[in-house]
Amino acid sequence: MQCLRLKPLLLILLVQLLTTSLVYAEENKKPRFSLDREAVQSRLNNVDRLINTSSGARRVSEGSEQAKALRGQAANHFQKAQLYYRSDNMELANEELQQATLIMFQAIRLVGTGEVGENKLKNDYQKKRSSLQALLEALQRVAVEKQTPSPETGKIIEQAEAADRLAAAGKIKEAQIQLDIAYETVKQEVEKLRSxxxxxxxxxxxxxxxxxxxxxxxxxxxxxxxxxxxxxxxxxxxxxxxxxxxxxxxxxxxxxxxxxxxxxxxxxxxxxxxxxxxxxxxxxxxxxxxxxx
Incomplete structure (x- = not known):
């Protein structure tokens, strides 16, 4: 009988131990930030830029109402962080800064790369495409010069054309991946022929x-x-x-x-x-x- 009475007690202790372990594990997942005043001031400056002057902030300001609302929430957390900082409560200041950062990143992800990001991707693609073309011409010239045609030339041209089709269809990221493959191949072939x-x-x-x-x-x-x-x-x-x-x-x-x-x-x-x-x-x-x- 005594053994039966002990089982519920052991069960309660086991549940408490498991709960404590889960809480401890969850606490350890949280990022730990320095409580040094200068370190917190640096975080305040960084989060301020993220919310107000970064390229992501500019895209959010021109984005959807949902994204703008998230930015407003991030700004509220940032203001609370400033108040805690002034009252020397660095721990709570860090917590509010973390919330502000997470919410602002959510807003930025919501609006995507935006026009500025898309233009950069397109410009980067065109630069690498020009470099690829120059390397391809060098490969063909060296092949003629050495009377040693590269078996990869046709494949490189096909890869480049496939990349161009993807870019024309607006799939610039996929086009960049395809172009990178062609670029690496043509570099290797030029190096081989220039022995x-x-x-x-x-x-x-x-x-x-x-x-x-x-x-x-x-x-x-x-x-x-x-x-x-x-x-x-x-x-x-x-x-x-x-x-x-x-x-x-x-x-x-x-x-x-x-x-x-x-x-x-x-x-x-x-x-x-x-x-x-x-x-x-x-x-x-x-x-x-x-x-x-």
């Missing part, structure tokens, strides 16, 4: 002038690759400085090559062009992109 030195050395030129023209084209192609291969890379200041030094030397050598050719010394011009191209290859590799050469 340069072994095959170049096997070519026979009718004159030094003809070889100079060939090396000039090769040098210009590499200068183009600098922009196309490095434009999307996140390069730190030290690496960028090294890349700039290599490119400055490449341009200096190119000028010497131009001067030599003007004087009719094509042999010296060829040497300077080759040296210039080597500096460009070093610049590209220093930035973290391997190309043969």
């Amino acid at each position: 340069g030195d072994t095959l170049i050395r096997s070519l026979v030129f009718a004159s030094n002038e003809e070889e100079y023209a060939y090396e000039l084209d090769r040098n210009e192609t590499h200068f183009m690759l600098v922009k196309l291969l490095l434009e999307d890379r996140d390069i730190n200041a030290g690496t960028q400085s090294a890349v700039d030094e290599y490119l400055a030397e490449a341009r200096r050598l190119r000028k010497l090559a131009d001067k030599a050719s003007e004087d009719g010394d094509f042999e010296e011009g060829i040497k300077k062009l080759e040296d210039s191209t080597k500096q460009i290859v070093r610049a590209i590799r220093r930035a973290g992109v391997y190309i043969p050469g």
Whole structure:
């Protein structure tokens, strides 16, 4: 009998323990913010920008009534946060700032990217599309130059055209994904075909002038690759400085090559062009992109 009386008590204790654990777990889900006065002031400034001056705030101000109402709620929480801050209650100030932030993000999601966001997506697409076209033309030119057609060229063109169709249909994000695939493929193909030195050395030129023209084209192609291969890379200041030094030397050598050719010394011009191209290859590799050469 005593055992039976203990079971309800154990059940009650178990429920209490489970409830306490759930509450504790829920509390630990909440983000923890610093109670330092300067830290809270920084959060106040950030949330103020989010609600009043950010690009998202501008879109909300031109959006639906529901979005505007949410922004109003966020502003109310922000005002309460300011009051708590002035009364030195940093904990409650943080809670109100968190509510203001969550509600404002809800309002921003409601209006979507808006016209500004759509225009940016379109501009980004056009920039990368132009880069893709330039790389594709380089691929085709190098393929003819080396008499080694790339089997991927047709696929790249199809991918680019598919991306253009998606963009024309207003599906700009899907178009960007398709374009990225084509862009990466054409970069890889250009790098493969520009393996340069072994095959170049096997070519026979009718004159030094003809070889100079060939090396000039090769040098210009590499200068183009600098922009196309490095434009999307996140390069730190030290690496960028090294890349700039290599490119400055490449341009200096190119000028010497131009001067030599003007004087009719094509042999010296060829040497300077080759040296210039080597500096460009070093610049590209220093930035973290391997190309043969």
